[in-house]
Amino acid sequence: MSKRKSSNSGLTPDKRSRILLVMHPYTSMCVCFQVTGEVGIIESISLKNFMCHSLLGPFKFGPNVNFVVGNNGSGKSAVLTALIVALGGKAHTTNRGSSLKVFVKEGESSADVSITLRNRGRDAYKPEVFGQSINIDLRISSEGMRTYKLKSKTGHIVSSKKDELISILDHFNIQVDNPVSILTQEMSKHFLHSKGEGDKYKFFMKATQLDQMKEDYSYIMKTKSMTQNTLQELKRKYHEKEERYKNLASLNEMQQKLDELKSQMAWSLVRNHCQHNVISDCMEKVKKISISLVVPNFWVSLDLKCTTKMSSFLILVLSIDRSHFVYLVILLFSLFCSREKQDLQRTIESKRRNLAAMENSRGNQVCRFGEHMPPLLRAIDEADRRGQFKKKPVGPLGFCIRLRDPELGLAVECCLKALMLAFCCDNHADERELQRIMSRYFQQGRRPQIIVSTFTNTAYNVKSRAVDHPEYPTVLQALDIENSVVANCLIDMRGIETILLIKNAKDARKVMQSVNRPRNCMEAFTREGDQVYYNRYYSSEQDRVRYLSKDVEEEIRAYEDPELTELQNVEEPQSEDLKPLVTNRFEQLSSSDQELARSKHHKKHYDEKQKAHVDMIETLKTNLNVKDLELQASIAKASEICPERLDVRRTAKSLDSEISRLRHKINTQQDQQGHRDTIVRQYHEAKENFNNIARQVKGLEAFIRQLTEIMNTRHNVYAEMRMYLSVRCKYYFDSMLSQRGYIGKMTFDHKNETLSISVQPGEGGKAVLSDMRSLSGGERSFSTVCFVLSLWAITEAPFRALDEFDVYMDMVNRRISMDMMLKVAASQRYKQFIFLTPQSMSSLPVNSLIRILRLKDPDRSQSALPFGQRNPE
Numbered sequence: 004m005s006k007r008k009s010s011n012s013g014l015t016p017d018k019r020s021r022i023l024l025v026m027h028p029y030t031s032m033c034v035c036f037q038v039t040g041e042v043g044i045i046e047s048i049s050l051k052n053f054m055c056h057s058l059l060g061p062f063k064f065g066p067n068v069n070f071v072v073g074n075n076g077s078g079k080s081a082v083l084t085a086l087i088v089a090l091g092g093k094a095h096t097t098n099r100g101s102s103l104k105v106f107v108k109e110g111e112s113s114a115d116v117s118i119t120l121r122n123r124g125r126d127a128y129k130p131e132v133f134g135q136s137i138n139i140d141l142r143i144s145s146e147g148m149r150t151y152k153l154k155s156k157t158g159h160i161v162s163s164k165k166d167e168l169i170s171i172l173d174h175f176n177i178q179v180d181n182p183v184s185i186l187t188q189e190m191s192k193h194f195l196h197s198k199g200e201g202d203k204y205k206f207f208m209k210a211t212q213l214d215q216m217k218e219d220y221s222y223i224m225k226t227k228s229m230t231q232n233t234l235q236e237l238k239r240k241y242h243e244k245e246e247r248y249k250n251l252a253s254l255n256e257m258q259q260k261l262d263e264l265k266s267q268m269a270w271s272l273v274r275n276h277c278q279h280n281v282i283s284d285c286m287e288k289v290k291k292i293s294i295s296l297v298v299p300n301f302w303v304s305l306d307l308k309c310t311t312k313m314s315s316f317l318i319l320v321l322s323i324d325r326s327h328f329v330y331l332v333i334l335l336f337s338l339f340c341s342r343e344k345q346d347l348q349r350t351i352e353s354k355r356r357n358l359a360a361m362e363n364s365r366g367n368q369v370c371r372f373g374e375h376m377p378p379l380l381r382a383i384d385e386a387d388r389r390g391q392f393k394k395k396p397v398g399p400l401g402f403c404i405r406l407r408d409p410e411l412g413l414a415v416e417c418c419l420k421a422l423m424l425a426f427c428c429d430n431h432a433d434e435r436e437l438q439r440i441m442s443r444y445f446q447q448g449r450r451p452q453i454i455v456s457t458f459t460n461t462a463y464n465v466k467s468r469a470v471d472h473p474e475y476p477t478v479l480q481a482l483d484i485e486n487s488v489v490a491n492c493l494i495d496m497r498g499i500e501t502i503l504l505i506k507n508a509k510d511a512r513k514v515m516q517s518v519n520r521p522r523n524c525m526e527a528f529t530r531e532g533d534q535v536y537y538n539r540y541y542s543s544e545q546d547r548v549r550y551l552s553k554d555v556e557e558e559i560r561a562y563e564d565p566e567l568t569e570l571q572n573v574e575e576p577q578s579e580d581l582k583p584l585v586t587n588r589f590e591q592l593s594s595s596d597q598e599l600a601r602s603k604h605h606k607k608h609y610d611e612k613q614k615a616h617v618d619m620i621e622t623l624k625t626n627l628n629v630k631d632l633e634l635q636a637s638i639a640k641a642s643e644i645c646p647e648r649l650d651v652r653r654t655a656k657s658l659d660s661e662i663s664r665l666r667h668k669i670n671t672q673q674d675q676q677g678h679r680d681t682i683v684r685q686y687h688e689a690k691e692n693f694n695n696i697a698r699q700v701k702g703l704e705a706f707i708r709q710l711t712e713i714m715n716t717r718h719n720v721y722a723e724m725r726m727y728l729s730v731r732c733k734y735y736f737d738s739m740l741s742q743r744g745y746i747g748k749m750t751f752d753h754k755n756e757t758l759s760i761s762v763q764p765g766e767g768g769k770a771v772l773s774d775m776r777s778l779s780g781g782e783r784s785f786s787t788v789c790f791v792l793s794l795w796a797i798t799e800a801p802f803r804a805l806d807e808f809d810v811y812m813d814m815v816n817r818r819i820s821m822d823m824m825l826k827v828a829a830s831q832r833y834k835q836f837i838f839l840t841p842q843s844m845s846s847l848p849v850n851s852l853i854r855i856l857r858l859k860d861p862d863r864s865q866s867a868l869p870f871g872q873r874n875p876e
Contacts, residue, residue: 041124043175043801044835052111065854071839073858079839089116089141092179098189104147116141128174183210184800204758210794234703375444398426401550405483412548417532425452427492462487469500470524478502506530735796739789762786785816802835
């Protein structure tokens, strides 16, 4: 199992692990190792009221090899059991009981265990919180309840949650239930000294944690099988709901069709009462005829409202003397000419200013952006030289861009609009300074826009969100922008990477308003500046290019046309010039008077006709009132059924026939399935369930496909890892046996889950392999130690504890086994080894690698057990 490592790069070099190359004291081999273990090793342990001991410890363990020596009953196994329990192990893992309460000394209310773990170096766990050691205090109540206190080196309580302890153990890779980390007597008897090949295989799997991987794999496959069964059940319900949905949908569609026919029927009846439109037309004709009898013929062509106003004006004019009338006409005509002249003068002045700006732009393109723009830019340059800006503002933006295709100039200007005159500042301080400078040249509300955005030397990477069309460019692609600040500003403010430029309006509609419009495209502009969205189209009000045109001379020639000259030569007419015109108009008025006189002779005839028309109007008004009442009643009834007016072409008889047929069909289906309201409610419930099941089925199918792929990959990796660990275990086992001249063979049968070990004491090829059961007790114990050491070599753990490993060994095998373990310990100085043995270990020399803790025989009359400690350091 891999460890989770926290970042600790800030440690000083003297706190990091140091690598040394030394000569092993017993094997005369040159080995490379770390000086001391940095994390996860046990620094001390103490017990109080634990099992049958009132007080044990505290025991100070060395960083490498530790021997806990003592006779039976001295507390060796109690120390190992306390270590397992305090580090989160379950009671049955210790093989000392099924509940934690059995570890509380009889007559006491609780038992306490305190363990200190080293926490140094790069792999330390939260060193800023715990410091260089972690204290784990466990209290077990007489009821079997377990409580923790996790303390820092200074004694400060950091946490009391077991989850924090689990995180610490995972970080240090401490596995108390792994027999390679902590091997108790019972575990050793069950797995190592068992004659069954299956038990040895289980021990191998548990030590390498392959059994946990196998259990996880089996659990996942079981979950997959359950998910597949659930999926089949959901599919069955899916099809049932689908059939039910079809039936309910059919009934709902028929009901909707019936409601629609009722609405059409209601407005069809309204149409039958709409004959009043003919009467209204007749009324309008009668009114016109009546007016034509009174007003002269030349007024008839005018609109009725206009006729009324002109009639009043005519009465006023006829009451004025002829000579005054002439001067009145002259005055009115003069006022009209004066207004026309003012409009022409404004037009001429506007064109003159534009023409002057274009002539100035021959030598300076900035003039095209307004007469105030050149002095503004000079003021900005002067302020920048004085250091008033942190970074010189950029603008106007339209001056900083160039067209790749001149035909797209109007489209680009319509797209950018006010941004053509805008400026960009790096910060708000520069913005305030620019506002102050602009106030000299522009009025409030008419100043160019200022955009604040941090200047960068590189343009945005918009490839993922830009439009990519094979035929038409985006605004970004159509422009040549050298300054990345300008490009980024236009991307931020206008999104020019998402706007297409399509010259032809028809092509633009086709591209934008199709179903498969370009991805990321928000809008488009045509050559004429029209704006096109996917659901609407706006025509441009701008008719020419103002800022981006390259041919200045052509625009100047367009302004210098004869029309401007003609407008400049227009003069206000004099009163003397109006006299012939007025005389001519007066003669026409005299002719109209004669026509009016002739019309009066026919007045009598038209009076009689008028009377007849008036009588007809009264009759039609009466009929119209009746029809209006009937129409209003029909509209009210139709609006109750359908508020929105419908244009119905079918007859009421045809609609009534279809309504009757559809009602009969609905009644028949309701008799079979139930009432309509119930069916409609079931329909909506079924539709919702149908959609939910469909989503669940789709999600589960995707989950099963992905799970199958992952599990196939993991199973292959699991098989490769199992083979790799098996080969390494065989190699180390042969190496260990060769220390005494033994030869051996390990055979893994992963299919039948067995591990057979054959060992033969002998010399080289003369030895004959045989099963371990034929060996003596000492030889079998030595082979078992070799097996354990080979597992140590292929697994990782900060410390290893072994209980009474040499109990069945003779002196020769014990010596060889001891040398082998010391050799392994010497090559792994960064790991801690704890050996519990009833032997005296007096033959071991005094050495800085080894620490021996000697437990005295217990004095039954004392509540606390004394212990001796041999500390060569």
